[in-house]
Amino acid sequence: MNETVREALRRIGLATFVSAVLGFFALPLLWLAFAPFDANPGITASLPEFTLHNFKVLMDNPYALASLRNSVLLAAGTAALVVACAALAAYALSRVRIPGRDVLLYLLLLLSSIITGTAAMVPVFLLAFNLHLIDSRAGVVLVLTGGLLPAAIFLLKDFTDGTPVSYEEAARVFGASPLQILRHVVAPVIRPGLATVAVWTVAQVWGDFLMPFLLLRNPDKAPASVIMYTFYTEGGQPDLALISTFSLLYSLPVVVMYLFVSRRYGFRFHGGIKR
Amino acid sequence: MAPPTSPSEARPLAVGRRAGTGDDAAGLGRARAAAFVAPALVLVAVFLVFPAVWTLYLGATDYRLTGIAASDPKFVGADNYRDVLGDGGFHHSLWLTLQFVLGSAVVGQTVLGFAIAWVMRDRTGPLRRLVEGLVLLAWILPSSVIAFLWIALLDRDDGTLNALLGTPGTAWLLDHPMACIVVFNVWRGTAFSMMLYGAALGNVPPSHLETARLAGASTWQTLRDAVFPRVRGHVLTSLLLVSLWTFNDFTPFLITAGGPDRRSEVLSVYVYRTALGDGRLGFGAAVALVMILVNLVIALLYLRALRGRKEAAA
């Protein structure tokens, strides 16, 4: 009898905990799910009176779509640069015993974790200023690339270390030159690793607020993260129709990418696609 | 399993085959290898290492964003550092940061993440997918979106929370700014701990759990005797990692902007306000250096813990 009561209590406790977790995590998200389709979006999450009119408001805003385009540019540019540089470096570091390699890797790892955007914002701002990279998307791309490269090199080096060297050796025995080996064998074999790093970089850049906020002055060049912030902080009553649809549109790519990665590669726990 | 930045070198040099494969399977040659590494190193050096070193120098000047000191900064030695260490605002901010890191990362995310992983450990099906999906969503959505969602949730007049609790007019963000960003950050970052402990629990051999059950151990005893010894290494490394991330998190700025009245001004926001808000670049750099030093301590501890774990595994 006593056992039954305890078991029942345990189950009730468990159910309460799970419901509480569900409530806690779902609550803030409800608004994002409902408001974009609500004819009179309020700030309270409530079941909508269905409409797609809010998306028209979005289309009419001069900054909304341009900022998404800027986000794409920043993310794609950074991803391309990070993948290219990290792949070359990671391959060489994985396969060739360059003197001081282990120390170099250790330092890279250390530096990338201690020099964060927040800690280095002052010198980064001044550096960009002196290099005339203020208000330049290329500047943001370069700064972000510098910050993301160490972790990307690590991810890719891990991946390369995990692929057998016998692929390259086989090609070499058959007479392939180093560059032929890279083109014919290495690049195709580590392609999943390259894709992972590309997705990871895009996810990082897509959500990043601080660097573009710091380095881009002209709202025409600002990415979605910064424009989103100005929508609800700058002056007057926030336009909830605009904010809600924009949030949804801006969030969707991350979710889609996440689903794609977890489906395609299985969700390997590499700290996820986001830090 | 390991977070993205786990060092994977330091493989012991074995006799025979493995020793040979370390060098240059594709016959790249050292010169070409160096050329491959160079672009990455240049970018890292210019945009990561140089700023860090520059922070040291800037912290020793009276550099300002505008005015005379902007065009002709003077070297002021350790003055900024003395000012920082004696600044009440800095002490206040440091104390808030400690609350933020301990409350949201060390206690909140870790405990909640572990609890969810533990409850979900042998469950499958839609409930688990729903819970994990929601927790992950909180983690992957862009921070400026998330920030607005929380502003909306906590809004004084029409916020969902007030509607739900029947407490209209409660200005959560004004009355309890620190509590808000702590709870927010628990919500935001639990996913990492949940996944890490989920993976760690998956590595606890089922036979250990069954042994505990056969011996009639309670949940608490099972956790203490069978589970905790197996996940201890992960707890330490993940604690250090989430502390590092939380310490450097800028998202509180998006919700409270440090206010009201600097009551939620954690260090990351403090640096921004002093350096770029007030324009005292030298002073801000000095604060940033303190942050970098704290980061360095955490990162070194993390690397040591990682190595310890690797050795324990070997």
Add this chain to the structure above:
Amino acid sequence: MSAITLRALTKVYPGGVRALDALDLDVADGEFFALLGPSGCGKTTLLRTVAGLETATGGTIRLGDADVTRLPPGRRDVGMVFQDYALFPHMTVLDNIAYPLRIKKEGRARRHGAAAEAAEYLSLAGLEQRRPGELSGGQQQRVALARALVAHPRIFLLDEPLSNLDARLRLEARTFLKRLQRELGVTTVFVTHDQAEALALADRIAVMEAGRIRQLGTPVEVFRRPANLFVASFIGSTPMNLLPGRVCGGSVAVAGAVLPVPAEERGSVEDGESVVCGVRPEYLDFSDVPADGAFGGRVSVVEHLGASSLVTLDVGDDRVSVVVGEDREPRPGDEGWAVPRPGRVLLYRDGELITGAAEAAEAGEATEAGEAAAGRPVEPVAGDGGAE
């Protein structure tokens, strides 16, 4: 002229590990040659050095009459099969096989034609458009073989060619490999840690330990007359009985038995000397009645091997294993005697086989001596006259 000539070949890894220690070796044209040894003995390093994947620290490698010591692997004209096969996962079977020809800049039609021919020859017809991941282990191995031979290399190198196959498939692949090598007649060197594989496949075997060759010979020589205790304990699917003994007036006292020292070796041993007496379980006959010059003891373990059984006798403090044919197995606890077959008992001193003076000269040549050289064993007491 031999196909592979190694002289004083040395490989020292950074850190001082001496993987190959001034090694000399000649592999004859068309020979099927095995490098056998435990892991870490240098056999794989030797193969990789011949392929050019490792650079020799000293010495020379000649393939045919060309010195290739400093040539990159692609210009040595060797074909190689890797232990994990190293089939490129993103290429089809046909593209994999054709890869060496693609590097040689053969036209697409020609290289695909040659690859299809090789695939056909190795019974891979119909699988040409598959990816390696979709093949069984045995098929993958044959693709790797096809890729290695498609460009008709001068030398064929195989690294543990059978180790990635499961036990049943391994026997099949072993027969296949032996037939293939015979048909092609191409000089082939393979590395293995499995003594049974080496005995079954090779024309000659080099048994290696710590970067040196400990014995070089035909399978029969290596099996019947291991040149030292290392080879004696390494070769054979049932371990050789190695028993400590003492020379005493023209005979050896060992494990309760007294065996005479054969005439040829009599001059090489001294009275009172400690020796090790080696005899394979296969070369002992089990008897349930006492016999002269036999190891007598109590049966402690009987292990069934299929058509025979391995019987362990406790002989004083020593253990002696005997292979017993079916239906003749004793029971544990029975008394039994193990009688050495004539000419199959070997004596070792300081780890090396004791040989007559005449034989020492002969062994130095390391030629294919066959059974004749393998003879001249120790005469057992009840023996009937030494070698066949």
